Amino acid sequence: xxxxxxxxxxxxxxxxxxEMSVRATLxxxxxxxxxxxxxxxxxATAAHSINKKLSMALPARNLAIAERDGYSEMLAPCPxxxxxxxxxxxxxxxxxxxxxxxxxxxxxxxxGKTQVVNIIQVLQMVGVERIREAVKxxxxxxxxxxxxxxxxxxxxxxxxxxxxxQPDSMEEIVEALGAKPVQxxxxxxxxxxxxxxxxxxxxxxxxxxxxxxxxxxxxNCVVVACPMCHVNLDMKQRDIExxxxxxxxxxxxxxxxxxxxxxxxxxxxLGIDRHFVSAPLAAVKE
Amino acid sequence: xxxxxxxxxxxxxxxxxxxxxCGKCTAGCPMADVMDLMPNQIVRLAQLGEEGRAxxxxxxxxxxxxxxxTQRCPKSVDIAAVxxxxxxxxxxRGTASESVKRTVAFQRAFLDNIRRNGRLNELELVGQYxxxxxxxxxSVPLLFKDALxxxxxxxxxxxxxxGEKVKDxxxxxxxxxxxxxxx
Numbered sequence: 477x478x479x480x481x482x483x484x485x486x487x488x489x490x491x492x493x494x495e496m497s498v499r500a501t502l503x504x505x506x507x508x509x510x511x512x513x514x515x516x517x518x519x520a521t522a523a524h525s526i527n528k529k530l531s532m533a534l535p536a537r538n539l540a541i542a543e544r545d546g547y548s549e550m551l552a553p554c555p556x557x558x559x560x561x562x563x564x565x566x567x568x569x570x571x572x573x574x575x576x577x578x579x580x581x582x583x584x585x586x587x588g589k590t591q592v593v594n595i596i597q598v599l600q601m602v603g604v605e606r607i608r609e610a611v612k613x614x615x616x617x618x619x620x621x622x623x624x625x626x627x628x629x630x631x632x633x634x635x636x637x638x639x640x641x642q643p644d645s646m647e648e649i650v651e652a653l654g655a656k657p658v659q660x661x662x663x664x665x666x667x668x669x670x671x672x673x674x675x676x677x678x679x680x681x682x683x684x685x686x687x688x689x690x691x692x693x694x695x696n697c698v699v700v701a702c703p704m705c706h707v708n709l710d711m712k713q714r715d716i717e718x719x720x721x722x723x724x725x726x727x728x729x730x731x732x733x734x735x736x737x738x739x740x741x742x743x744x745x746l747g748i749d750r751h752f753v754s755a756p757l758a759a760v761k762e
Numbered sequence: 763x764x765x766x767x768x769x770x771x772x773x774x775x776x777x778x779x780x781x782x783x784c785g786k787c788t789a790g791c792p793m794a795d796v797m798d799l800m801p802n803q804i805v806r807l808a809q810l811g812e813e814g815r816a817x818x819x820x821x822x823x824x825x826x827x828x829x830x831x832t833q834r835c836p837k838s839v840d841i842a843a844v845x846x847x848x849x850x851x852x853x854x855r856g857t858a859s860e861s862v863k864r865t866v867a868f869q870r871a872f873l874d875n876i877r878r879n880g881r882l883n884e885l886e887l888v889g890q891y892x893x894x895x896x897x898x899x900x901s902v903p904l905l906f907k908d909a910l911x912x913x914x915x916x917x918x919x920x921x922x923x924x925g926e927k928v929k930d931x932x933x934x935x936x937x938x939x940x941x942x943x944x945x
Contacts, residue, residue, distance in 0.1 A: 485882035522872035666828035
């Protein structure tokens, strides 16, 4: 299987561990990623907070490049990028006059027909059964809290993926790996996302609640599919502990990390040794 | 004459007049407990044409754009988009309060970075944001706060001294200029 690939700035920056993990795991599953030529930033929160037109033009430029180069499907592993791309597709498909206007702004014709998918959707395209069959090392000691955060499923009108209140697509995948996901309450609560720099207090308090709830329900690790969730829950975990006077020490994995581990790939290859928290998995109480 | 409700509805591509004040947006908002105006009150102000109060509040900048409100609204009002519209108006009218200057400085530094490089250069952004916040006299300790994290990120190969740039930076600049001009 071959698919277009829009890494986005995070995966080419401080979340390069996510890119390593996505690439290694998808390669092992026989998925070939074709990186979009000269892609640009999607604009993220800054663009949609400050200038509506810019928040459509930046994703549109990338969509137009994907169309020009013949990618009908494109993976955007960062849910922020994914949502900005999908939001733009929706706005463009609703208005022919907007399509003409944006085409002029971005200097490329645009139809807005590319199918943008997240990492979980690519894994579903590979097939949960195929993943189950490929497992070499079952993850029986893993009791993950699958954390979806905001933008993987919300707003459902745009994302059209899983259930926005009770998603379970990651649970289905980790179960196929032999892990036992826990049931918990904070699956879709926000971690503070891109406020990491601008308003750290927010991130600390929201992320603390998420980690605490995961532990309270017996999780010995957290699984995410978003670079911002990972930064807030992993990189900021020491800060959270210091500021909240709590001890978490919870490993935070990307969904692709767990599949990679189950397929027999190494921690170095998957970028897991770049994570901030490195702690043994707490023993599972039966 | 165009009413303000129409202005916000138009900017946010949603119908604020549909809101019947059930308060579900506020009930699910992760930031409501620290907001000076609740999300449902902001929508109400938009309905009443009193957006002047909404654009001066701190709440619109505390919103984390998590989309919970938009997802749960029984009347399909896109409240997260209303927040975006309010932020945009707040910048246009220069009503952002002192307490939110850090957030505004960060968003501006972020966009400036993209305008020049096409892609985000994190190290440059941190420096630029801190300088902007510093010059805006927001907080001096801000300049040093993340200095503790940087070496650990470097050690893990997570910080690049030289960021990526796209090949066609001229087109990125033209896109920015066209969008900013049409404001």
